[in-house]
Amino acid sequence: MGTTLRRPDGPRGRFMLGNTFDYDRDRIGFLRRAQQRFGDVFRFSDDTTVVLDPELIHEIFVRTNSDFFAESPVFARRRTVARRFQDDAPRTMISRHKSWQGMKRSVVSAHGARLVRNFDAVMAQCGDDDVDVLSVMKAFSARAVADFCIGGDGADAEAVAEAVAEAVSAAAGAAAEIMDRSVTPPFWLPQPTVLRVHRTSRRLARRLDRVIAHRSASAAAPVPRDLLDVLLAPHGRCLSEEAIRDLLEVVLRASHGVPGAALAWAVRAFAQDPGLLERVRAEAGPARAAAAGAPVAASDLPYTEAVVKELLRAYTPTWLMGRVVGRPTSLGPWEFLPGEQVMFSPYLVHNDHRWWSAPDRVRPERWLIAEQPHARYAYFPFGAGARVCLGSQLGLLQLTLAIARLADICDIDVVDFPGTVHPRALFEPSGLRARFRPAAR
Template sequence: MPAIVPSPIPEAPGALPLIGHALPLLRDPLGFMRSLPAHADLVRVRLGPVEAVMVTALDLTRTLLRQHDVFDKGGPIYDKLREGLGNGLGTCPFQDHQRQRQLVQPAFRSDRITRYAALMTNHIDTVTASWNDGDVIDAYAEMGKIAGLTLGQSILGGVLPPKALTQVLADAPALMEGVVTRAVTPPFLQRLPTPANRRYHQARSRLRETALAIIRDHRAAGTDHGDIVSVLLTGEEQTQTVGTRLRGLTDEEIVDQIITFLVAGTDTSQATVAWALYQISRHPDIEERLHAEVDTVLGLNPAAHHHLSRLPLTTHIITETLRLCAPVWLITRTVTADTALGAHRLPAGTTVAFSPYLLHTRPDLFPDPQRFDPDRWARQHPTPPRGALIPFSAGKRKCLGDQFATTELTLALATITARWRLTPLTHRAPRPVLSMVTRPHRLRMKAERRHPMRNDEASSLQ
């Protein structure tokens, strides 16, 4: 019997000479992602001059994430991320990952998450208490204040003055927008002195200078500030379980970690809470149940770490927001050795890509995927297939800060909705901004002060 020869991997429609699929990716990246599973489990997509094999099937995505040495971080997205953020834990190749992770992991132990949660509670309380009844706020920007203040202490030890911290919060999304634009456009456009290119380079330079200054300040102080930078500086000579010594992080490597945490910890958190507030405003039944939950659990207090286990609906709303508005919508990898993926052979050097958003909106994995339904995560509902929800990736390269992020997101949403009802000024859905993170453009909402329900009223709605 003759051998079965697999058919060629089809190319997604809409590619143009030189720029490939840059136009659909720039105009409607999420719509383009949703269209790809209809073509095949593997689809060729051209990111500027680079061709990538897009993985659209769950089983093949799981294979890719399990074999992180074969499918290493690389390709146009990670090449540009590494250019912008440096060679930190989120961007480094396989050969550097294990050492970096062992050195950074102590900063995210459960006891430290509890300590960071107290900082989160204080800053969420401060920001939300500054609003006035009837104020119109930019939800994304206000969440940025919370994320920035929290990161300013949990990562940097509170050493940055307010003006410098404000600049960091502006530079982080500017850097990420530049990364994505540069990943899907030809190199010659990246060299032009356009306003966007200048913003990118200025943001990158300022963030690195700020990180170096923070390291110098910490070294000069010589004390443990109880923050992540202190862990990185004192983790030089950590001992592995096998008894060998780890080479500590250099100052340049610590700069890369700081920038990675600053960028990942601001844009992702503020975008997710902003999207959650928007989704709640569109679903009065969910909003009413959420108000009942937070009124029962919190009363007039801000949400704290010990409340988390008693906020199931709040947690499910965050999970559903991470599914429907996946923070990171496109990730690339590089094949390091000839391998097979599904029915196809992929030679070393092939760029492969996957999309958490694509998986999260497949109707075979999540029924009625465009519907915002926090109850799909309740115990009595069918569990989605293993590995179908990957907002923080999966496998050994899963985001180390996932517990930090979900703690902050849940505390923020609970405190805000216990005190305020936020209503968009327009019925038009906010436009997602093209960046590494899917964030809403100008989500302006009116803040109306709430009066918590009595416990008997709240209990009747839960």
């Protein structure tokens, strides 16, 4: 590379404030306006570039673990993390390999019965009152993923999983307060939100350490009951307890907010289109079978799975993703240095008329035809490539079963929903309130 780097153009922003002020007022609108003016690649700031071209985004995914990397802690300093890239990569890949074994369909499907029981328990707590839908669905998703990760061990497993779910909810909520901001405060700042992140993260780590230590001291299960059993299995390269805890925490955190937001969007979609609810209800039999212990896959409910895929397209909860540059590299004609950030938006790509037919309409049927319903690389709600979300298969099953169960047992009255949604860390229907009544038979 020469001494002068090739950089894309971008909005200049305000004096001393850059683009942060205008971005925070309307994040999606700001990015769309910048895209219209500067194209699919533009500079947001001196160290951040936004990429909205599906081909280039796919290239970033493919080159993750070589030129780009992700999954840095909330308070990681980018250049410090970049220097650790080479040291952490081998352990990360071992962890991901063993975790993929735990995400195989046979293991995930066996989780279905407990998942449906957890959903029924959470919905029963709603009673006859109108409730905050997002909070209810996040409570379920935290409970469900904790059960999948550590819920198969003994008589007190449910209580242990519930305690971990509470710790995950607290830690994820504290982190979201920080991630909602455009500018991350220093990790050492004695600010209440920063201290809350540290406190809740330590609490979650302690709970996981206790669970891992207890399971490590017990006899190995002949058949894996949950993800922790898979990670502790002696075959292959063994992981340290610290590596296991780190990986469990990644899965627990990632499977908390996103499924909860997607389920809340499903509630809104059902309320807006009762016919959609009836079509899902008509194929809910496998969800009932799962409640009785029968193994089930998302593909056993094809229309409901199509609804899930469409909701993840139209209302992508992880609406903005990013990678950090690990070494001097280029992307298309542009050049980047270690520690810089590249951001991209699944939501904007998923709702771009160039890549989709009628993207402003919720049409599950687009997923039930033989042809791919989008341009190449234009759908990535869980990421892609080497760093695809570890919980993608689990998340798809959880959402499919939960949405089928919701349609099967509930009629929905939406009480309140603000017309405009402003995404922060996640794109989620904040303010949605509804009443869930037993479904009329």
